[in-house]
Amino acid sequence: MSEQKNIILIGFMGCGKTTCGKWIAENKPFDFIDTDQYIVDKEGRSINEIFDCDGEPYFRKLETMVLKELLESENTRQKVFSVGGGLPITNENRPLLKQLGYVVYLRTSIDELVKRLNQDTQRPLLAGGNVRDKIVRLMEQRKDIYEQVADKIIDTDGKDIKHIYEEITGDKWTKY
Ligand code: S3P
DSSP: OOTTSOEEEEOSTTSSHHHHHHHHHHHTTOEEEEHHHHHHHHHTSOHHHHHHHHHHHHHHHHHHHHHHHHHHOTTOOSEEEEOOTTGGGSTTHHHHHHHHSEEEEEEOOHHHHHHHHTTOOSOGGGOSSOHHHHHHHHHHHHHHHHHHHOSEEEEOTTOOHHHHHHHHHOOOOOOO
């Protein structure tokens, strides 16, 4: 990965994109941008509210708009992006992601995702019904796409964040 390139973290809800992204950004140091937070700030309402009032297709349009805005922004360099779990699934977004930087897929097992997401109330796609079933169904639709768009795949189960940092950046963790 070139030193100048932005890093983009993709992966299923709960895979650790935001936590890892903030960690990398703090330690590189790079700026950190979370596309969900960007949308929430811009819209002045939560993801749940956006889904409830305007539906998923509207949210997906916002995601594409954000990517385009970020690409047009002159200072989009040396940044770490965490993007919503469904963002790479929109066809139009995948070439935009590649243009934006080095795409890293944080791959996490279903069991681990269920553990992390079982009590979640912030993610409209997991609301109501059995969380495991929902994760399995969505992952089935998404996993090949995540793998295809990624420049690098990192299996996160059982790995600590410093190890993930080293794998993504290629830098040795020196602050032990
Ligand atoms: C979604 C993932 C969420 C958020 C929205 C939809 C998805 O982001 O964008 O709830 O379709 O997987 P995280 O992956 O950051 O949870």
